[in-house]
Amino acid sequence: MNNPTPGKLLAGAALLVMTHAAVAAEYSAVQTSSDTATTLDTTTTLDTTTTLIGGTPELHSQQDSVTYGPEGDISLGDGGDGDGDNGDNGGNGGNGGNGGNGDSGDNAGGSPPSAGETVVTFQAKSTGNAHGRVVTLGQVFKQGDVPQGESVVAEVQGRVVPTQVDPKATWDDGSLRHAVITVRLPQSPDSQGTTVALARTDSSSNANRPVSINDLLATDFDGRITFREQGHSYRVNARNLLRQAQSSGCPQWGDQCKHWLSGPLTSEWIVGGPVTSDNEAAPHLAVYFHIRAYAGDNGGITRARVDTVVENDWAYADDPQNLHYNANLTVGDTRYPVHGLTHYLNARWHHVLWWQGRPAVYARPDTEYLQASGAISNYADVTPGSAFLNSVSQSFPPMDNGDQTAHMANTGAQASIGPLPRWSSTYAVSGDRRALRWMLANDSAVGSYGFHYRDRATGRPLKITDHPYVTLANYRWAERAGSQYQDDLLPQCHGDCHSPYDYDIAHQPSIGYLSYLVTGDYYYLEEMQFAASYDELWANESYREHDQGILRRAHGQIRAQAWALRDISDAAFATPDSDPMKSYYNGLIDNILSDYNDYYVGTGVNPLHTLVGGEAFTYSVDGQQRVGVAPWQTDFFTWAVGHAAEQEMPGAEPFLRWLAAFQIGRMTDWTDQPARGFCWLEASAYKLRVRDSRNAAIYDDMSEVYAANFPRLVGTDCNSSDMLLRLNNSTGGHYHQNEMVEFPGSATGYPANLQIGLAMAVDSGHDNGTEAWQLFDSRSDKPDYGNYPNFAIVPRRIDAQD
Secondary structure: OOOOOOOOOOOOOEEEOHHHHHHHHOOOOOOOOOOOHHOOOOOHOOOEEOOOOOOOOHHHOOOOOEEEOOHOOOOOOOOOOOOOOOHHHHHHHHHHOEEOOOOOOOOOOOOOOOOOEEEEEEOOOOOOOOHHEEEEEEOOOOOOOOOOEEEEEEOOEEEEOOOEEEEEEEOOOOOOOEEEEEEEEOOOOOOOOOOEEEEEOOOOOOOOOOHHHHHHOOEEEEEEEEEEEEEEEEEEEEEHHHHHHHOOOOOOOOOOEEEEEEOOOOOEEEEEEEEEOOOOOEEEEEEEEEEEEOOOOOOOOEEEEEEEEEEOOOOOOOOOOOOOEEEEEEEEEEEEEEEEEEEOOOOOEEEEEEEOOOOOOOOOOOOOHHHOOOOOOOOOOOOOHHHHHHOOOOOOOOOOOOOOOOEEOOOOOOOOOOEEEEEHHHHHHHHHHHHHHHHHHHHHHHHHHOOOOOEOOOOOOOOOOOOOOOOOHHHHOOHHHHHHHHHHOOOOOOOOOOOOOOOOHHHHOOOHHHHHHOOOOOOHHHHHHHHHHHHOOOOOOOOOOOHOOOOOOOOOOOOHHHOOOOOHHHHHHOOOOOOOOHHHHHHHHHHHHHHHHHOOOOOOOOOOOOOOOOOOOOEOOOEEEEEOOOHHHHHHHHHOOOHHHOOOOOOOOHHHHHHHHHHHHHHHHHHHHOOOOHHHHHHHOOOOOOOOOOOOOOOOOOOHHHHHOOOOOOOOOOOOOHHHHHHHHOOOOOOOOOOOOOOOOOOOHHHHHHHHHHHHHHHOOOOOHHHHHHHHHHHOOOOOOOOOOOOOEOOHHHHHHH
């Protein structure tokens, strides 16, 4: 048949695939210890195969990945195996790997689809060995780019190549939102690289037999971990767990086994749970093996990736405490020892090892397409320096907190604070492999903090819909309350409890979200879910309205509401459609945004369009308590609501339009009355008085706010030499024309904090949005975001006009 030709380039989610050797040459200064945690090993994160996305609605089940091959000729097996026949029924391979998918015979390929418009491309670079031909990654798609009933197919020089797509999440219109993609290149690329295009195509059914548990068990694959804990020995064997799954079945979201990927190029199973050995149970330990098996050209299993996860996080375990042990993790001939580890309570760690060698390949994403998808914000065109990227950490050992702040509640700037933390935002603007490793390292290191609560009854992060009276913030009252509270009361640690790390919702980073989106790794999906679940279970149960999850009263600090809203919206956005946790996070975000809209929008509760209640009025001014707000915290919150709106969360858009008036007003109020309106140079003030006394009404407009906070400046034109003279005399500063207050040149200063909220306010469509941004962009002292892009967010509307 004729090979399809690539179509028109719609959007380039370009991915640069690089070998380890090439990257090592690129930054030889970076040293990676062989005994550090694999979570930071880039090969363990993006070593995934590019997959084909889309298809009929049925394809949005994880068991229904789509695979196409050149000329319809992918032969990755001998038909059914195990309990299944090589005939039409194909055995029971869909869940447990015991058989085929109903294809008859050796040739599992069908006719490949014709290719249409290119959605995304990437560059593949390899050392030339077979391990450099396959890559697996996570891919986000803009709404509508891969419509319901369509898919994508990978092409190299106009020829369709083997591509597997495991759809994970869809947009409300049915188009594909996120998938895990695996691609096998026809040959190892040369040093110049190979362009791979993912092109839209009409969906067609394909009966390729997926890699099964039987296929892996037919090899000598083995993996195990042993523990020596205070005189007790425990051993968990991955091969034995696979045998059990083969016998009992591995449903998509089972308790003892989950089927994460399924197709003829690769399949992945997650097996494990509580640790037992010789009929002796370890009361607190749990181990999970995430086993991803890859098929070679001849259909046999060529290698397997094993991500081993070790946890001390059972929510309702008796006598919870820290653990102390030695461990040995072995996969094939590769060993990873852990000596003298203190495993903190409600924490976990993981490490990746390969059976039969790791792939020498890296996929570099098109960060512009990633941003355009709405999954993350729109960033300014900044470039991290090579010397800086050479200096960032690439891995951390278990129970090391990495670059996270040990005590998150510490005041002042932190690398973790922002829409994305420094490591993730650096990757978001660069796609650089060193930045990827840094991001994955820290999203793994944060596992050492005590925000992980796994419900043994469900095997998943604890849900307030199952435990409506659970609380940490109100624990002392709850432990004295009645039976309903006792049923949901979390056991307290009374012995070995100390951890050097303190988690704080008001300062927490985005955890796992971007790492999951770009790798498709289940470990990071659960990290994201643990963080979102903790935001709710921590809160006062009455203030959150028990199982409703309301944030407005549950978290006093506005920044805590902002980052909790981000976490829950991210979980609703990224959690796979078929995951039982999906409806949980969807329900929470619906409740949260509905409550905010009902309370604020159109009610006249606050003419300034800031949040009230809780600790919103956190500052005292002139001896009057609780009269001042932190505008920068409101800027965080406006960004979070705008982020949810970009993710198409219902109710976010009207609430954003209401909030936008506060950011826009601080920038433009002066234009109608230059000597008395709120001057934009003060829009980044650290605190603002918004009422005369604790029980007084909130001021009516921004001019009244300006007069109450900056009386010495009233009567002078905004940004005039007279105004600046008065400003410098009253503050002892040295401000110049067009220079905003409060650390204007800092990448973490208060103008930078304002930037993220203002960008979202502009994108809300506010009438004065363009004028507000033009003023902000005209400031004379701006930060260099190149190596610190946490707050380097710009409006999509303005960016599109340039």
